[in-house]
Amino acid sequence: MNVFKPTALAFGILAMLSASAFAQVSISIDTAKPGAVINKNVYGQFAEHLGTGIYEGLWVGPESKIPNTKGWRNDVVGALKELHVPLVRWPGGCFADEYHWRDGIGARKNRPVKVNTNWGGVPESNAVGTHEFFDLVEMLGADAYVNGNLGTGTPQESAEWVEYMTSTGKSTLAELRAKNGHPQPFKVAYFAIGNEAWGCGGNMKPAYYANLYNHYATFIKAPKDVRPKLIASGGNDYDTTWTDTLSKETRDTDGISFHYYTLPTDKWDKKGAAVGFPESEWYSTVSNTLRMEEHIKRNVAVLDKNDPQKKIGFYVDEWGTWYDVEAGTNPGFLFQRNTLRDAVVAALNFNIFHAHADRVRMTNIAQMVNVLQAMIITDKDKMLLTPTYHAYKMYVPFQDATSLPVTLSNNTTYGVNGRGVPGISASAARARDGKVYVALVNTNPHDATDVTLDLPGRGVSSVRGQVLTADAMDAHNTFDKPQAIKPAPFSASAAGGKMTIKVPAKAVMVVSVEG
Incomplete structure (x- = not known):
């Protein structure tokens, strides 16, 4: 499983951000090579x-x-x-x-x-x-x-x-x-x-x-x-x-x-x-x-x-x-x-x-x-x-x-003041209920990102789960508005043999994969 660490980009950050804005992130999950159990x-x-x-x-x-x-x-x-x-x-x-x-x-x-x-x-x-x-x-x-x-x-x-x-x-x-x-x-x-x-x-x-x-x-x-x-x-x-x-x-x-x-x-x-x-x-x-x-x-x-x-x-x-x-x-x-x-x-x-x-x-x-x-x-x-x-x-x-290896390709970059971090973070595992779950985080507070999901050796017909996001970076619950921010249902279906998930800006998403 690959989780990217922050990268200092002293030169060319604007060009990278511009290019990555139009790139589609690809995530491949190898279900045939299970890793360690997530205690x-x-x-x-x-x-x-x-x-x-x-x-x-x-x-x-x-x-x-x-x-x-x-x-x-x-x-x-x-x-x-x-x-x-x-x-x-x-x-x-x-x-x-x-x-x-x-x-x-x-x-x-x-x-x-x-x-x-x-x-x-x-x-x-x-x-x-x-x-x-x-x-x-x-x-x-x-x-x-x-x-x-x-x-x-x-x-x-x-x-x-x-x-x-x-x-x-x-x-x-x-x-x-x-x-x-x-x-x-x-x-x-x-x-x-x-x-x-x-x-x-x-x-x-x-x-x-x-x-x-x-x-x-x-x-x-x-x-x-x-x-x-x-x-x-x-x-x-x-x-x-x-x-x-x-x-x-x-x-x-x-x-x-x-x-x-x-x-x-x-x-x-x-x-x-x-x-x-x-x-x-x-x-x-x-x-x-x-x-x-x-x-x-x-x-x-x-x-x-x-x-x-x-x-x-x-x-x-x-x-x-x-x-x-x-x-x-x-x-x-x-x-x-x-x-x-x-x-x-x-x-x-x-x-x-x-x-x-x-x-x-x-x-x-x-x-x-x-x-x-x-x-x-x-x-x-x-x-x-x-x-x-x-x-x-x-x-x-x-x-x-059980953790599963994740490969991210063509990841986006989010940055300010000449510095950048990966736009998408991902993790996957096979849970005790037998299903494959995928967690996605979009660090960019402005732009949604399309992510294609592939599980080699098995098809993906749909995903279903929850997404947590809000309009404001500092959205929070108060006693007057205790449910101002809470997870919302999320689902998506494959089209043309391709499973694409739109991850909203500044969002956390967890979905189960349906074959």
Whole structure:
């Protein structure tokens, strides 16, 4: 499967754009050469104790007038179930390395109130702890990815948390878990040892962290059938040193994490606006998010050298857009509007992840509700779905689907100020229902593109699916107009033996292929 990366065109960009405007993109899908399975966890989610991402956004408590089950909002949980959420990462993020699990068990009224020093300096009630989190993932039908505390914790604390969650029999911690309402062990699919050890998790060097990882991992024990897979906290951006060191020096590692956020300006002090942005920032956002391809390639090359058996996965467990916070909101809450641009960013990343499915076996967008590139936004008892939510729902058929090689010919180019990116991004897979699904993204905010679709060895009579687009680059839903942007049905039939799909400007499309 070919996913194109951004290309700098110092000369001749106008001529290329003019020529490509009249070219017809051709996509060939080789169904006879299936690739790696796209792990469903590529569509994982992330819920950190940050702003209203958990409290209000997800958790309102059993006594709330907002309809809930065990304290979790029925409307939000119901919407998330529609996404077939496979995995939820919790409790952080930076918050994880200051979280002590014993603060979050037992009667909620007796739990200590702490200060969330990472995110806004607000009180942390510890109302949502281990048992509450597992209530949530069980309601969603998802797996649990628990992020342990390396920064301010100890090997004993992590070992005892895993024992508390997974132990059976008559151990004191198993009996304490039963006393707190859950006699049976929790299913912990993944346990990470720390988060962003290079930064908020302790400002460590890779070799030092690798030693600590091995120290902690040595004492994390659980019955074989419920032992979580362990994740090492890796690097970010262009630095492959973490991946290199951890893949050589750590033991019993299922995956190495990686973080990359898309900033329109590439500047952390002035990232760019979530709405009302100029076309130059539409372009820069698309261009910057396509760097994900290069980041993955560089790190996978390191893993292929150090781990040729491919035992270690490359887990992009934080990614997404990051803009300047909404005016008038707490800067530490990281609230931003979510637009059509975010849906395009999500789909471009999905297509890249699919192309590297043999190593990229988990990703977790930041974050699930009310924070950064959220699926859902709430305001007290109100809820709305974002364009990113709709992109996730459109791509549900790709969960655990088998990737198929895609060849793009005569691709268009979209560019501004002498720079360009591929006009069309594509991905294909055979889903568990036996159908072939094709995902298409048009990065050009002005022009529709005709795409011819060919599956050698089998005919294509029609395609059927959904398309997400809008008139404005920053189209978004509001509580007054919660369905201003949503997917629309799409279908097309072959004519003269040729299957042509018109992909609208600034659009995400997912279709199934009919023979």
